[in-house]
Amino acid sequence: MPESSNSPTAVSATAPARRRPQDSSNFRHDLRNALAPALLCADILSIHSDEAVQQNAQTIIDALENALKLLKNSTSSR
Numbered sequence: 801m802p803e804s805s806n807s808p809t810a811v812s813a814t815a816p817a818r819r820r821p822q823d824s825s826n827f828r829h830d831l832r833n834a835l836a837p838a839l840l841c842a843d844i845l846s847i848h849s850d851e852a853v854q855q856n857a858q859t860i861i862d863a864l865e866n867a868l869k870l871l872k873n874s875t876s877s878r
Contacts, residue, residue: 839864
């Protein structure tokens with residue numbers, strides 16, 4: 801028997817498509833907040849006396865800054 805459009809399955813299948821802009825804004829905000837401690841730790845490691853640690857810290861900083869830039873660009877494009 802075919803499912804009606806009022807069935808819970810039909811509603812849940814369309815729920816992601818109806819995501820409110822505020823939800824994605826909150827997600828981006830929460831993700832930036834989650835990345836902030838990692839960036840802070842990498843900044844601290846970037847002044848370590850060991851050059852290998854400094855280089856690895858810079859790799860982490862570059863990756864996190866790139867992720868943050870992508871989040872910012874996704875915010876401004878909406």
